[in-house]
Amino acid sequence: MKEIPAEVARTREALDALLARLDPDAAARAAAPPPPRRPTVALVGAPGRGRAELLAALLGLDAAPDRDADGARRATRESVGPVPLLDELDLVVPPRAADPGTWPVDGATAALVLADAAAPLGTEELDALARAAARVDTVVLALTRTEAHRGWRTVLEADRALVAGHVPRLADAPWFPVSAALARRAAEASPEAAAALRRRSGLAALQRELHRLVARRRRMLAEANALRLLAGELDGVAARAEATRTALRAPAGEDLSRRRDELLAARSALRRDHHTRWRADLATARVAAADDLAARVRALGVAVRARIEDADRAGLAAVPRELAGEVEALAADVVGGLGARLRALVATTLAELVPAGELPALRVPDLGEPALVPAPRTRPAEDRLLVVAGASGGLGLSRLALLPLLAVPIAPAALGAALVPVSVGLGLGAAGWVARARRLAADRAHLRQWSVEALAEVRGDLERVLADALITTEREVTLALDAALEDRARDLDDALAAVRHAGADRAEADRTAARTAAEAREGRDRAEALLRRLAAWRDRVDVPVDMAEPHPRGAAAT
Structure with missing residues (x-):
């Protein structure tokens, strides 16, 4: 088997030359990054899968290494110390890519993909896995947090089936159920319990597999990654050549002329139709958001005014605090409703132009903080004067109430002396009642006016927040729409060029496309066959007897 490394080098050189001749752009994309100084395993997966937690558990540390200047967590023999797993390989948790649907594996020798035991892999994760598997040949999969989910075995089998359907070459890739928490x-x-917990954590089997796949087989993994890139790009060249042949097989004569006219009409109407529809849909969303906000604020204002009319003094004191909570809930509902409406609008607008796997990268911007209710202002002096005037009126009412008694035919002096306490008591009681009634009325009027002003200010703040969100979304989606329309326009131009070329020399163009597709497929098959031989060769060499382990598919069921 010593001739295999030489054969890999010759095949890679030949396929590089073939791809450069068939499609220089694809050859540039297939340029493999330089291999790392030491074998490196990249831990990748969707957000929240516990990459740093698993890295620390694999190393037997309390916490993962800190991020370096590039934002990656690197575990090397020099940075961590005497950890057996790091004797012959490095582990790295790369920083998240700008596109959340892409996992950064370039430059890694192998990829350790993390899935969650809570639920099977989603479409976005499967698409990201397919893109990663096209750039790195050796892929190991780990199902994390098994201690928290009793049904992890069902999830594991579902994940196996999903991966086999979405990335067929990984149908037999090793899976490892693991738990960093148990570790x-x-x-x-205690020693007895610790041994049982370590067995249940599944980390030892994963460590051995990483050592077996990477450290013990380091010699040809970089070449396998380069061959994997070449195979993927050659497959794309073959697919594009077949699409060209399909266009060339369109009927000639009048049908060809009609097809050319259709393409020209589609090309001219492409940008106008999509932008017109996008602006109309955005305007509809803007009106709907404004109407929703206005209706909610009006309803809240009516409810607050009714509450003020029925409240006593304690209830009036609680109105500002209650209104603040209701405004916060209203703001969250309005902002959340606009976010959902815009996300649906983005998906609808770009559904025909952007692949479904790329839509998650188009995010509705953050809509900001909710509006705050201003505190009630101090009551004006006019309210206090009104209360004093009410008290004075109460004293006057007491005198009016005693006037009939003064008409009684008895000694005026004696009657006057007897009525003084009664007059004073009635006056003070009437004054107190009128003052309290006037103060309550003044408080209600003050809160009514304050609630109107506060809700008007809240509405203005929320209208500004919604307007900012709409402007930001319009700018970002317009840019994405323009980019997608440019891609569609290029596709139409390519199809139109193919139609025109077909009218000039259809037969020759079809033969050229067929030859390109055949050469690309032959090169892809050659790379895939060599990758299979390389994998079989790696399975037979450099694996000592004490490293032998049951296949992870069988071990996972225990």
Whole structure:
């Protein structure tokens, strides 16, 4: 088997030359990054899959290494110390890519893909896995947090089926159910319990597999990654050549002329139709958001005014606090409703132009903080004067109430002296009642006016927030729409060029496309066959007896 490395080098050189001749742009994309100084395993997966937690558990540390200047967490023999797993390989948690649907594996020797035991892989994760598997040949999959989900075995089998359907070459890739939490608990348990916890954590099997796949087979993994890139790009060249042949097989004569006219009409109407529809839909969303906000604010204002009319003094004191909570809930509902409406609008606008796997990268911008209710202002002096005037009126009412008694035919002096306490008591009681009634009325009027002004200010703040969100979304989606329309326009131009070329020399163009597709497929098959031989060769060499382990498919069911 010593001739295999030489054959890999010759095949790679030949396929590089073939791809450069068939499609220089594809050859540039297939340029493999330089291999790392030491074998490196990249831990990748969707957000929230616990990459740093698993890295720390694999190393037997309490926490993963800090991020370096590039934003990656790197575990090397020099940075961590005497960890057996790091004797012959490095582990790295790369920073997230700008596109959330892409996992950064370039430059890695192998990829350790993390899935969650809570639920099977989603479409976005499967698409990201397919893109990663096209750039790195050796892929190991780990199902994390098994200690928290009793049904992880069902999820594992579902994930196996999903991966086999979406990335067929990974149908037999090794899977490892693991639990970093159990490994942490083992460090604090008794020796007997610690041994059981470590077995249940599944980390030892994963460590051995990484050592077996990467450290023991380091010699040809970089070449396998380069061959994997070449195979993927050659497959794309073959697909594009077949699409050209399909266009060339369009009927000639009048049908060809009609096809050319259709393409020209589609090309001219492309940008106008999509932008017109996008602006109309955005205007509809803007009106709907404004109407929704106005209706909610009006309803809240009516409810607050009714509450003020029925409230006593304690209830009036609680109105500002209650209104603040209701405004916060209203703002969250309005902002959330606009976000959902815009996300649906983005998906509808770009559904025909952008692949479904790329839509998650188009995010509705953050809509900002909710509006705050201003505190009530101090009551004006006029309210206090009104209360004083009410008290004075109460004293006057007491005198009017005693006038009939003064008409009684008895000694005026005696009657006057007897009525003084009564007059004073009635006056004070009437004054107090009138003052309280006037103060309550003044408080209600003050809160009514304040609620109107506060809700008007809240509405203005929320209208500004919604307007900012709409402007930001319009700018970002317009840019994405323009880029997608440019791609569609290029596709139409390519199809139109193919139609025109077909009218000039259809037969020759078809023969050229067929030859290109055949050469590309032959090169892809050659790369795939060599990759299979390379994998079989790696399985037979450099694997000591004490490293032998049951296949992860069988071990996972235990």
